[in-house]
Amino acid sequence: MSWLTVPALVGPLVGPPIGGFITTYFTWHWIFLINVPIGLIGIWLATRFLxxxxxxxxxxxxFPGFVLSGLAASGVVFGLSVVSLPYLPPAIGFITVAVGLVSGILYLLHARRAQNPLLALELFRNQVFRSSVLGGSLFRIGIGAVPFLLP
Known part of the structure; x- marks a missing residue:
């Protein structure tokens, strides 16, 4: 799990100073062009060491699991994000959340009887996997809340 989290935590720390250095001493185009040599080095290292x-x-x-899980995730996220916005009536947000929750329940029922479900729910029977996903989720929620809690 740390191989995934450390780059995500180091990026926002190192990115602004390096980006400022590049735009100060080179041109702003290099902010985008710097990815080309880094990508080529990554491809070379992968072919050499993996x-x-x-x-x-x-x-x-x-496919049914793909559609149901997509509707569930997008419905809940979109509905919760627009329920308090003045651009759309709150009923649209509530309906979208309801569609997302119903799709999630239908996916759970589908995943139990599908031979190869999109998201295998039996993985959560493994205590190590379950605790890492739950702990990682709490950690990501805490990290995501930091910008809102610091001010």
């Missing part, structure tokens, strides 16, 4: 692996047999996409 082992060759055999291709795994992948099951077909669970």
């Amino acid at each position: 082992p060759e692996t055999d291709a795994a047999e992948t099951p077909p996409l669970d």
